[in-house]
Amino acid sequence: MSTVEPAGWRRNTALFLGGQTISLFGSMVVQYAVMWYVTLQTRSAIAVALYAVAAFLPQGVVSIFGGTFADRVNRKALIIVSDTSTALATLGLAVLMLNGVTDLWVILVACAVRSVGAGFQQPTVQAVIPQLVPADRLLRINGVFQTIQSGLALLAPAVAGALFGAFGIVPTFFLDVVTALLGVGVLLLVTVPTLDAVAGKTTGFREDLVEGARFIWHHAFIRWLMILFAVIIVLTGSPSFVTPLLIAQEWGGEVWLLTVLELAFSIGMLLGGIAVSTLLAKRSRTRMIVLSSFGFGVFSLGLGLAPELWVFYALMFLFGAMIPLFSAPFMTLVQEAVPPEKQGRVFSYVTIVMALSFPLGMVAFGPIADAAGVRALLVGTGVLAILVTAVAVLVPSGRSAMRAAAEGAGPAATAERVEAEVDAG
Template identity: 55%
Template sequence: MTDSPDPRETAGSAVETVVDAEDRAAIDAAAEAEKPGWRRRTALFLTGQTVSLFGSMLVQYAVMWYLTLTTKDGTVMALSTVFGFLPQAIVSIFGGVWADRHNRKLLIMGADASIAVATLTLAILMMQGTNDLWLIYAALAVRSTGAGIQTPAVGALLPQIVPTNKLLRINGINQTIQAGMMLLAPAVAAALYANFAIEMIFFVDVVTAVAGIGLLALIPVATIRQAGVAVTGYFEDLREGVRYIAGHAFVRWLMGLYAFVMVLAAAPSFLTPLMVARSFGEEPWKLMTLELAFSVGMMAAGATVAVWGEKFDRITLIMASAVAFGVLSIGLGLSPNLWVFFFFMFLVGVTVPAFSTPSMTALQETVEPERQGRVFGFLGIVSAVAMPLGMVVFGPLANVWTVQTVLVISGVATFVVAILALALPGGKRAIAAARAHGAGSQKVGIPADTASGTADGP
C-alpha cells in the first residue's frame, strides 16, 4: 500500500506551476513589447549565419587538407595559419569602430559578399590550372579580413533584434548550432573532398554565402549612430573605445579574464591530439572520437544554457566554468587511460559554452549599443590572438616535457587565474558592482569607474 500525496503539497505545486506560467507569459510579453517581431528576425538571422558558417567551415577543412596533402610542408601550414588569423586580429581593431558608425547588417552582408567573390575568383583560377600558393594565402587573408569586420558587427547586431531577457537563450542556441556545425562540416567536407575537386567545395561556399546574404537582407536593422551626433575621426572613436574598456570596472575585468583563460585554453585545445598520438596510439578513430567528444559536449552545454541558463547568475556561470577549465585540464594530463581522457574532453566541450555564452551575453547586456561594436572588436582581437599566443608558449614546451605535464601546468595556471580574478580587490569590486546592478538575470548597467567622458556617447 502506498501513501497518498499530501493535498497541501499538490495544491502548492499547482500554485507554483501557475505562477511559473504567469511569469513566463509576462517575460514573453515584455520581450515582444521591447522588440516586436523579434522571433522571426532572430530565426532569419540565425538561419542565415548557420548557412554561411557551414560553407565557410567546408572551405576551412578543404584548404587545410589540400595544403597538407599536396605540400606536406610544416612551413606552408604555419603560413596558412598566419594568413588565416592575423588579418582578422588587425582588422578587428577598426571593424569595431565601423560597427558603431555604420549599419551592422550592411557590414555583415558586405563582408560575406567580399569573401564570396574572393572564393569564387580562387575557384575559377584553380579550374584554369593556376595553383600558386600565394593565391590561396591571398584568399585566406581576404576571408580573415571579412571575419574581422563580421565578428564585432554580429556580436553588436544581436542585441538590436533580440530582447534583453532572451539574449542568453539565443546565444546558447547559437553556440549549439556552431557545435553542430563542428560535427557535420568535417564529415561533409571529407565526402566532397574525396569525390570532387576542391573547386567544387569553393562553389558550395559561394552558394551558402549568397543564401546567408539573402536571408539577412530580409531583416530590418537600424544604424545605431543617430543623425545630428558629431562625427569624430576613426582613431578618436578607437581611443574612446579603449578608454571605455579601461574605465569600466566590469568590462575591464571580464575582458582580462577572457584573455587569460583563452591563452591557457590553448593547451587542452591543440595539444590533446598530440597526447593521444603519443600516449594512446595513432589510429584515426581515436583522433576522431576526441573531436566528437568535444563537439558533443559543446552541443549539450549550449542547449542546456539556452533552456536553463537564465536560472543561474551570469558571474557564477563564468567563474565556475573558468575554474572547471583548470580542473579539467589537470584531469586530462592525469588521465590513466583513453576512455577517461575522452570523458574529460567531453567535459571540456561542456565548459566552453558555459564560459563563452554568459560572457558574451553579459557584455551585450552591459555595454551601451553605440559602443558594442568597439567592445566586440577588441574581443575579436583577443579571440584571434589568444590561442595562437598560447601555442607559442605551450607548443615548444610539449617538445621539452610530456604533453601530460604541459596540460597539468596550464590547468594549475588557469585555476590560479580564476582564483585571483575572484580574490583581488579589483575583481571583487567589479563583481560586486555587477551584482548590485542586476548581473544575475537582468541588464548589468554598471557605470564606469571614472567620469572622464566614458559614460557619454561618442
C-alpha cells in the same frame, strides 16, 4: 538597456540567426578541413601554429577597425560585404588548388584573406543581436545562438570528414561559397535599422577607436571580464589546436580519428548550449563564467594525462561543454553593460582578444609542443588556467562581482557595484 520589445523582433531574429547559421556552416567546414589538411600533410606543430596565425591574426588586427565601422555604418550592409568578400577569396583558392597550386603558403594567404572578412563580420554580428532582441531575452537568445553554433560544430566536422576523406579538400571550398551566398540572401530579408547615433555622428574614426578602449579600461567590471577572457583563451584555446596533432602522433593519422575528436567536442558544446538556453537561463552569468574557467583548466590538465583514446575523447566532450557556459554569459554581460552605439567598438576588442590570443599563443606553444610534447603543453596550460582563475576571483573586481552574484544582483547592478567598490577601495 530598454526591455521594450522591438516590432517584429522574433521574425528578424529568426532570419538573422538563420542566415548566419548557413554562412557559418560553410566556414566551419573549411576551417576543419584546412586544419586537418595542414596537420596530416606536415605532422608539425609549427605548421599548425602558422595556420593559426594566418587564420586568426589578420582577424584580430582588422576587427579593431571592423567594430568601429559597425558603429558608423549600417551593420547589415557591413556583414553582407564581409561575407561576399570571404566567399570570393575561398573561390579563388579552390580554383588555384584545382590547377595544382597546393603550396602551404598559398593556403595560408587564402586563410589570411578569409580572416580579414571575419574581422569585420564577427564584432558586427554581436552588435546587431541586441539591436534585434529585447534586453530580458538576451541570455536566452545568446544561448540559442551558442546551441546552433554547437550543432554546426557537431555537423561540420562530419561533413568536412566525409568530403575531405572522399574527394579531397577542394569540394569543401565550393560548399563554403554556396553557403555564404545563401546566407547573404537570407540577410537581405532582415530589417536592421541604422542607429540614430550613426546619422548624427560628428566624431572621427580615430576618436571612436580610442573611446572604445577608454570605455573598457575605465569600467572595472568590463575590464575584469576582458582580462579573464583573454587569459583563458590563450591558456586553453591555443593548445586545443594541437590536440589533433596528439591524435596523429599517438593513435594514428586517419581522418576519422580526427573527426571523432571534433564530434566529441561538438556534442559537449551542443549540450552545454542547450543547458544555457534552458536550465541555466536564469542563473548568475558571473558564476557560470568563473566555474567554466575552472573547468577549462581541469579538463585541459586531464587531456594531457589521458592514458587511453576513449578517455581523451570523453575529456574533449567535457571541455566542449564549458564553451557555451563561458561564452554565452560573457557576451550577454557585455551586451547588457555597453550602450548600443558603442557595442561595435567594444565587441571589436572582444574579437581582437579572441583572434590574437590564438595565433600569439600558438607562436609560443607550437615550438613548446614540438620540443616538450603536446601532453606537457596541455598539462602546463591547464595548471596555469586553474591558478589564473583562482587569482581572478581574489582580486578586488572579482571579489565584488562574486559577492554581487551570491546576493542575486542583476547584471546592471553587478556592474555598478563593482565600479563603486573598486573606486572606493
